[in-house]
Amino acid sequence: MVTVAAFARIAALVGDPARAGMLTVLMDGRALTAAELARAAGVTPQTASGHLAQLAEAGLLTVARQGRHRYHRLASPAVARMLEGVMVVAAGTTAPARPPSVRPVGPRDAALREARTCYDHLAGRLAVAMAESLVARGAVELGEDGGALTPAGETFLRGIGVDLAAASQTRHPRRRVFCRPCLDWSERRPHIAGALGAALLTTCLDRGWLRRSEGSRAVAVTPGGRLALRQAFGYGQGCACDDAA
Template structure:
């Protein structure tokens, strides 16, 4: 049962700049060592270890062990969704009357075009893909959920998207849902379906991972995505 004290504890954990920085690094879905997260957040390794222990104890992070090495990742898609939604609110300056709009630099502009949101695609590319599927009646997205239609299943099958890979249709995770894109302020596709789309785009060589959360569309991918979704890839 959710209590106000539990809500406050979670908010306090995420609200610390160092912890928020490390969690943002993990938004690309990849696991990282404490040393890597410390460097990325610009803090001392000892400080990072203390923060990571708190986040793990609270169930926001999970630790994977490989031999003598320990790697940290976000504990669940729900944690990633919480962070993405906080980013959307923060980017809009909500709760700060008279605040100046945030001016995004070149790095942020690249993230706005195409990036990973934990295990699915986000940014202008992902929103365009979602818009295309909605317009064609291949997917239905509502504020509280989503559904893949028979036409959508046939379309994705033709692209080679394996909807039964990973957690598949019968896992505990939501199969299809909208995720509010923090930069576009419109939904992209998340859930098992969103993860399957990202796997396909990577596997087909349409996109490749860049630094951090950034995703680059390959020349061949630009052609394939335009043909499949009738949207301009960045």
Template sequence: MVTVAALARTAALVGDPTRAGMLAVLMDGRALTAAELARAANVTPQTASGHLAQLVEAGLLAVERQGRHRYHRLAAPAVARMLEGVMAVAAVPAAAPPRPTGPRDAALREARTCYDHLAGRLAVAMTDALVARGAVELGADGGALTPQGEVFLRGLGVDLDGAARGHRRRVFCRPCLDWSERRPHLAGTLGAALLATGLDRGWLRRSAGSRAVAVTPGGRLALAQAFGAEIFACACREA
């Protein structure tokens, strides 16, 4: 059982702007060096080192050594879920009219990575399409792939066998509250496999230095054929 003190410590760690910035950069599932995270947070390497040590000690980050370099990544999908949840709460509009946001913010709302799966308007629309066609059943805390869904996703080339193997270590299928859409997109190893298929087939393309994901012209055609053209009602960017 989580104690109040432990909850407060975790909240304090995430609540620091520098540490929050580092955690947000890692939300796309990458592993980055301390120097890269220092640049992302706009702090000195020495300052970054102290913050990273605290995050590692608290179990929010994990460190991997490769050659001379040490790479930091989110310690578990649960950390990404926590951050996405905080983002959803932080995005609730204030009483005052919302300030206009720039193109980069718009791109993140349209399609982005949420740790190892797809998020944003496109992800929510794809999830809605999967539920509507009876491919996926989603509840408040979990989900399941139906037999029809297995046939459909295998036809798209999604590695369901790999997703099932990953299920031994984490949840296979579950809803994840989208911070910008306030509705669920697909997460778990199934959501990760769906994103991997989009990237491997060239339907989706990561944006350098950002969590934003763009849809390629070929991807727009393939995804519209598979999920229905209405998933692009959000006018997602093309790569």
């Protein structure tokens, strides 16, 4: 059972502005160096190293060494879910702030709201539209705390190239949840997370429907993806991501 002291320690770690900034940058699933995270948080490398050591010790980050560099990433999807949940609450109580990034986001803020990565799955207006389309066609059933892929959904998703066999390997109870709703902090409606959400993002990237934006969590819809997503999910009619592509 989680103690009050443990809960307070994690909350205090996330609540520091510099640490919160570094954690937010890592929400796109990348592994970054301390120097990159220091620039994103606006602190010195020495200060960043101290913060990162605390986050790693608490199990919020993992660290991997490659050559002379040490790369930091979120420790698990559970950490990403916690951060996304805090963002939902924060968005409802304060004016939205510009998310930090390794490079300035600037006018890409609209692109972040349109489509972005949330650790290893898709978030934003596009992700919500995909989830609603899958629910409407009876492909996915979403409840308050969980979701399920229907037989019709399996047929449909295989038809657009989603590797369900690979995603299904996480069905073991000790492994990752297969399908669950994740409340989108910008749309305030659920998108699909879990192994299925990760598989959907992988498919969109592998098929060239989406492309990552350098130095940002934003992903852009490509011209070919605009057509494919419209055909598969009814998405793209006059949306802002069409202009961004």
